Amino acid sequence: MRKENNPEEKKNIEVWExxxxxxxxxxxxxxxxxxxxxxxxxxxxxxxxxLFFGLAGAIGGFIIVSIIVKPKRTFEINEDED
Structure with a gap:
């Protein structure tokens, strides 16, 4: 279990790990x-x-959301030295 010291983490929920x-x-x-x-x-x-209009609306909504909500994930590259 992880401790939540960061106040930003308290606003998050876990969805599919x-x-x-x-x-x-x-x-x-x-x-x-x-x-x-x-x-x-x-x-x-x-x-x-x-059906086609609904699908187009879903794609349009996805595009709008992908512009508004930016990913917050950070990647760290760890190179192991042998």
Whole structure:
């Protein structure tokens, strides 16, 4: 178990063994849901079009979220000296 001394870490939750900022997770879910549902509801009533509009809305939401939410992961390269 890890100690949480950093106040920034207290805002994170663990999802699939990765720490995620709860505020950014909720923001991402709201944006993707609104764009997907909005595009679906704007689609004509012909059978394949709501599906394609909804998929386009989901992709649009993903693009918006990827611009707004920046990754916070840092990588450290450790070279072992023999």
């Amino acid at each position: 990765d720490l995620v900022n709860l505020r950014e997770l909720v923001l991402s879910l709201v944006i993707c849901s609104v764009t997907t549902l909005g595009a679906y509801l704007l689609a004509p009533a012909e059978p394949p079009k709501p």
